[in-house]
Amino acid sequence: MLARTAGHRAVAILNKSDLPHACDDAKLTPYFEHIISLSAKTGEGFEELLSLIPRLVGLGDGALDGALITNARQAAALARAAERCEAALYAAQSGMTPDAVVMDAEGAVAALGEITGETVTEAVVSRIFSDFCVGK
Structure with a gap:
């Protein structure tokens, strides 16, 4: 491992x-x-x-x-990541099971992945392409 x-x-x-x-x-x-x-x-x-x-x-x-955040979508993803980190910390301090802590931590990683491009959801793709005019 x-x-x-x-x-x-x-x-x-x-x-x-x-x-x-x-x-x-x-x-x-x-x-x-x-x-x-x-x-x-x-x-x-x-x-x-x-x-x-x-x-x-x-x-x-x-x-x-904050110099690395270039648009509202990235700022929102960063805010979600921070919320999930806080939730993971609360879960750990409250004595919740490790899988509950990991779920929140994975949510934070996924939100950060939206900024780095490692995690791309359908909603993110739609939002990105809604900002561009794509000819037919």
Whole structure:
């Protein structure tokens, strides 16, 4: 399973840092450039994760100022992604099952994919083509 991370920008996020570790971080080092320990219960480690994200997507250490969002469709997708991230965090902190947390996280990834072009729904295609005049 870990071999699937080869060639991808992957981050190991180890939850429950407020409890004794059952995982040896050294075993993950060959597969992940970044290993973040956090606690959904206490919030420990979230700042480290949030500061890492802009660097991973090529924005360096600079603050996100919205300069990459070029239209309302992208802004709406970004807002949906933020809402789903908040929902995933709430689910994790509330003790919901992991699949509930993953559903919200996957929703955030899908919304971000609309911006990057990795996720394209019929509605997105229709919206894009409604902005262009296509001759017959």
